[in-house]
Amino acid sequence: AQTVTQSQPEMSVQEAETVTLSCTYDTSESNYYLFWYKQPPSRQMILVIRQEAYKQQNATENRFSVNFQKAAKSFSLKISDSQLGDTAMYFCAFMSLYGQNFVFGPGTRLSVLP
């Protein structure tokens, strides 16, 4: 069974600084999807970024980028120029290519400090 691990329960960063959230996963599949979701205090789950495992190029979305290391089964999220609105829980998630498995990690609570 697939598992997703986020080893940092809590992190903090100063406003305008850069922070990296870690995620590792375990799977025997060769093609799959990886996601980072953001959950602010309002509890709404928001998709931040998505990566297809068959693509070597790391995904980027504005201030958010990932470092996808397929061989190491690592999928970290880098947030540049952190903003107060980035304060939230961040969940890493794995999904099988055809959706038969969809697993979330336990989350990392990120606090952006003024």
Added chain:
Amino acid sequence: NAGVTQTPKFQVLKTGQSMTLQCAQDMNHNSMYWYRQDPGMGLRLIYYSASEGTTDKGEVPNGYNVSRLNKREFSLRLESAAPSQTSVYFCASSADPWGTGNQPQHFGDGTRLSIL
């Protein structure tokens, strides 16, 4: 843009009571999902409906039932609530099963359920 709407937002139940959580989406999505989120465990899938008229068990279905009433609505029922079901429940939808391709899952705001 309503997206995925869940009701109620908060609910307190006594052990043994029943209740139904409602979820509706206005994006004409085919697939809908119910998750529960517990501290330190991330989201776990309870049930899903890949398309109208079908429902399947997820990772933690025990104690729950679902109904895909129509394409828009997917309800989650607790027949006899237990304290272990205290959690935050999220409904999600996607255009195709599991949000593959360019259509990811869209989540509702969640329902905080406490069972005493």
